[in-house]
Amino acid sequence: xxxxxxxxxxxxxxxxxxxxxxxxxxxxxxxxxxxxxxxxxxxxxxxxxxxxxxxxxxxxxxxxxxxxxxxxxxxxxxxxxxxxxxxxxxxxxxxxxxxxxxxxxxxxxxxxxxxxxxxxxxxxxxxxxxxxxxxxxxxxxxxxxxxxxxxxxxxxxxxxxxxxxxx
Amino acid sequence: xxxxxxxxxxxxxxxxxxxxxxxxxxxxxxxxxxxxxxxxxxxxxxxxxxxxxxxxxxxxxxxxxxxxxxxxxxxxxxxxxxxxxxxxxxxxxxxxxxxxxxxxxxxxxxxxxxxxxxxxxxxxxxxxxxxxxxxxxxxxxxxxxxxxxxxxxxxxxxxxxxxxxxxxxxxxxxxxxxxxxxxxxxxxxxxxxxxxxxxxxxxxxxxxxxxxxxxxxxxxxxxxxxxxxxxxxxxxxxxxxxxxxxxxxxxxxxxxxxxx
Numbered sequence: 001x002x003x004x005x006x007x008x009x010x011x012x013x014x015x016x017x018x019x020x021x022x023x024x025x026x027x028x029x030x031x032x033x034x035x036x037x038x039x040x041x042x043x044x045x046x047x048x049x050x051x052x053x054x055x056x057x058x059x060x061x062x063x064x065x066x067x068x069x070x071x072x073x074x075x076x077x078x079x080x081x082x083x084x085x086x087x088x089x090x091x092x093x094x095x096x097x098x099x100x101x102x103x104x105x106x107x108x109x110x111x112x113x114x115x116x117x118x119x120x121x122x123x124x125x126x127x128x129x130x131x132x133x134x135x136x137x138x139x140x141x142x143x144x145x146x147x148x149x150x151x152x153x154x155x156x157x158x159x160x161x162x163x164x165x166x167x
Numbered sequence: 168x169x170x171x172x173x174x175x176x177x178x179x180x181x182x183x184x185x186x187x188x189x190x191x192x193x194x195x196x197x198x199x200x201x202x203x204x205x206x207x208x209x210x211x212x213x214x215x216x217x218x219x220x221x222x223x224x225x226x227x228x229x230x231x232x233x234x235x236x237x238x239x240x241x242x243x244x245x246x247x248x249x250x251x252x253x254x255x256x257x258x259x260x261x262x263x264x265x266x267x268x269x270x271x272x273x274x275x276x277x278x279x280x281x282x283x284x285x286x287x288x289x290x291x292x293x294x295x296x297x298x299x300x301x302x303x304x305x306x307x308x309x310x311x312x313x314x315x316x317x318x319x320x321x322x323x324x325x326x327x328x329x330x331x332x333x334x335x336x337x338x339x340x341x342x343x344x345x346x347x348x349x350x351x352x353x354x355x356x357x358x359x360x361x362x363x364x365x366x367x368x369x370x371x372x373x374x375x376x377x378x379x380x381x382x383x384x385x386x387x388x389x390x391x392x393x394x395x396x397x398x399x400x401x402x403x404x405x406x407x408x409x410x411x412x413x414x415x416x417x418x419x420x421x422x423x424x425x426x427x
Contacts, residue, residue, distance in 0.1 A: 019180060026187040033194035044203045051297060053406040056414065057204045072296075093398060094426075131205060134402050137296050141398035143405075144424050162406055164202040 044131065044161055047076055053136035055162035066110055066130040066155065070138055070146055075103055082106045088142050098145040099152055107153040129157040206409055208420055233386040235379060235417070236393045237372065237408055238425065239400055241279045242311070244304070244368050244408075246375050248383075253375060257309050258368045263301040264294045272300065279399075302403050305365040314365040320345055320353065321360050325370040331378050333371070337361055346374055348414050369411050376415035392417040397425045 043061045046052065047069040069076040075083050083102040091098045117123045130150055134143055150158060238245040245255045260277040266287055273294075275285045284294045306315045317333035318326040325346040328334050337343055337355045344350040355361070376392070383389055392412045396405055409420050 019184065023180060023184065023187070026184075026191055029191055030187060030194070033191065033198055036198060037194055038199070044205075046201075046203065052203065053403040055204070055206060055406050056410045057206050059204050059207060061203070061205045136401070136403040136406070137299065138402045139398060140396040140400040140402065140405060140424070143402055144398075144422070147422065158208045159205040160208065160406065160409075161203055161205055164204045 044133075045079075047071060047079065047133055049073065050133060050135050051137070052133060052161055052163045054165045056165055057162055058164065061131060061159070061161075063129075065159075066107075067133065068107075068130055068146065068150065069133040070142060071135055072137070075100075075146065077103070077106045077110065085142060088145050091145055093141070097148065097152075099149050100145065103146070103149050104153060107150060107155065111154050126154070127157060128155045129159070130155040131159045131161050133161040206406070206413075206420075207418075208422065231385075231387045233379075233383050233388055233391075234393070235376075235383075235388070235391065236395055236423070237412070238395045239404060239408065240397045240425070241399060244372060246372065246379070248379070255309075256306050256368045256371055257311060258304040259307045259311060259314065261303040261305065262299050263303060264298045265300045266290075266294070267298055274303070277302075302401065302407075304368040304404070306368050306371055316363040317366045318343075318361045319364045325366065325374065326353070326361060327374060331374055333366060333374070335363065346370060348373075348377060348416060350377070369407050372408065373411040373415050376412060376417060380416050388419075390417055391419040391421070393421050393423050395423040395425050 043064055044067070047067075049071045050069060067076075067078055069079070070085065073085055074081045075085055075088065083100055083106075087102070088100055091100065111126070111128075114123065114126045118126055132143075132146065132150070134146075147158060150156075232249065234249045236247045238247060241260075243255045243257055246253045260279070261274050262277045262284075263272055263274045264285070264287075265272045266289065268290065270289065273285070273287075284296065284299070286293050307313060308315070317335055318337060320326055322345070326334055326337070327344045327346060327350070329344065331344075331350075334343065337358060339355055339358060341355045343353050343355060345353050380389065394405060394408055394412070405422070412420055
């Protein structure tokens with residue numbers, strides 16, 4: 001009874017705002033946001049026009065490495081467009097070792113940069129790591145040719161970027 | 168009588184409110200809702216690109232190797248290893264589109280011979296490739312007519328018996344296994360918790376891979392799986408296969424190409 005009376009009193013106060021429900025809401029929101037807050041931030045950025053496939057993988061990208069993005073229109077290396085995807089498609093299918101010269105040249109430039117950084121002591125070793133972001137509607141043919149080119153240059157440690165499936 | 172004093176006592180929530188008003192927008196702005204993660208491809212050292220010459224050199228050293236391979240074309244998924252293949256999984260492909268303008272998702276059957284996307288009944292325009300949300304592969308018979316249906320539980324897990332075979336009927340009191348790694352025993356209490364659904368080839372693949380893993384644990388490459396795909400196979404399918412392989416405890420995934 002005492003409780004009920006107390007409540008009645010508060011609402012009758014002129015100009016008094018009912019903050020309780022808002023507080024409840026904010027507290028829940030705050031807990032939710034704190035829970036999903038990650039201090040690391042995101043290393044990978046999603047290229048435009050690119051829908052990554054969903055995957056159950058929980059592995060987080062840990063270090064910054066070369067990003068190769070394959071969209072329906074362009075192949076991008078570290079966010080700068082290098083060669084139209086159409087060119088990659090046009091490499092003949094029966095080529096046992098398909099390589100795109102423009103992409104290879106660009107990748108070699110980045111690889112040389114990494115080697116230079118090792119020489120200057122900024123990096124320990126060239127680990128040849130790259131993250132490949134591929135549109136989920138891309139056909140395997142293009143992916144294979146891009147991977148083959150990366151491997152040829154020395155980027156053997158390939159990772160695929162995917163969207164983490166919620167649940 | 169003393170209690171009356173406390174009736175009027177109120178917590179001063181203003182500082183807490185101030186805190187909330189600052190913290191909530193801050194966290195909201197810095198929140199990332201779409202999380203990007205990565206799939207690690209563990210390619211063997213110095214084998215970035217393997218030409219046909221290199222393949223010819225290899226076979227002798229691979230006595231105790233399993234060479235497990237998942238082969239995917241635009242209508243069949245097969246699991247093979249050294250010395251044989253499991254029966255192929257024929258599949259029909261369904262695409263789920265979510266209209267940009269909002270509204271109900273549309274699921275349509277996809278025919279590889281006629282790859283044009285369907286038209287949106289509301290606007291009369293064709294769906295774009297970006298509206299395609301999901302590619303679903305359902306196992307069917309070898310004439311591509313009937314979809315196989317098996318039991319799924321309410322969590323969307325396939326139900327199998329103790330030997331890992333998919334089942335179509337349960338009775339109250341049966342103990343069945345839900346497809347997770349390791350398989351989880353479920354005692355049937357209520358039959359309505361299970362429903363017959365078209366079986367996804369990814370689930371069946373995971374099931375088969377787990378059986379292979381159990382049987383060939385002593386193989387040298389019992390962690391490895393090769394995914395061999397045809398040229399026109401979509402990347403999304405390959406990622407889903409990788410997921411199935413990873414769940415079935417084959418972390419070392421390599422990729423190969425089927426010459427067609």
